[in-house]
Amino acid sequence: FDPSKVTVIFVLGGPGAGKGTQCESLVNDYGFVHLSAGDLLRAEQQRKGSQYGALIADYIKEGKIVPMEVTIALLQNAMRETLNAQQGGEGGQVVAEEHRAKWSDGKGRFLIDGFPRKMDQALKFDETVCPSRFVLFLHCTEEVMLQRLLKRGETSGRTDDNVESIKKRFQTFVETSMPVVDHYRKQDRVVEVDSVASKEQVYSEIRKAVDLTFE
Ligand code: UP5
């Protein structure tokens, strides 16, 4: 698809920082299409006949980053499908009245959640798919993220919501994913929001940033 037909925001932050939660609110208010790289990988893992099922399961449990070819292909497919559906008149984005004028450019608008989280993915996606409009970085302490994930783990069924996996995810985030955030910071493309606060407070900061960017 044509990169000029899409607007992408990368949503980054540590495990449990609140990426999915905040994306949901943005979808409701602004009509973004939310693509969580983790959700796409979990769906691929479940898909019958997938040649990557076992590999993805192992990487996720160990908190490691799945080879980028797999993740980028999943994201690209999901973006293409969305754009095709929109062109065919299906899957139209519902945009809150107050934002409609701003968003009438006909572009597909995507929140890409939890990606890129390794430098090779970032460079490859920017070059071969499209660069992001900006990067929303949710900053949270490990203490708070740990509590959130353990709580969620009581019901989530996620194989990585346990103390051992969470510790590994934190380590990967610090060693492998923070360099991506720093890379985009050098390009002055990062909007950082403190996500220790309540969901509502965090969201109100995010709205300000989104409104400023697209006003
Ligand atoms: N919650 C959220 N916000 C709150 C707030 N402000 N106050 C109080 N509670 C709050 O939130 C987590 C929990 O906290 C929820 O219960 C929520 O209600 C509560 P959520 O919004 O789900 O946080 P999120 O940041 O989305 O956490 P998630 O666990 O999804 O982040 P991860 O980055 O760890 O998980 P992801 O699914 O992105 O990736 C999983 C794995 O997939 C990775 O570890 C990796 O192995 C693999 N992966 C790749 O290999 N490559 C990729 O490109 C992407 C993923």
Ligand code: MG
């Ligand atoms: Mg998530």
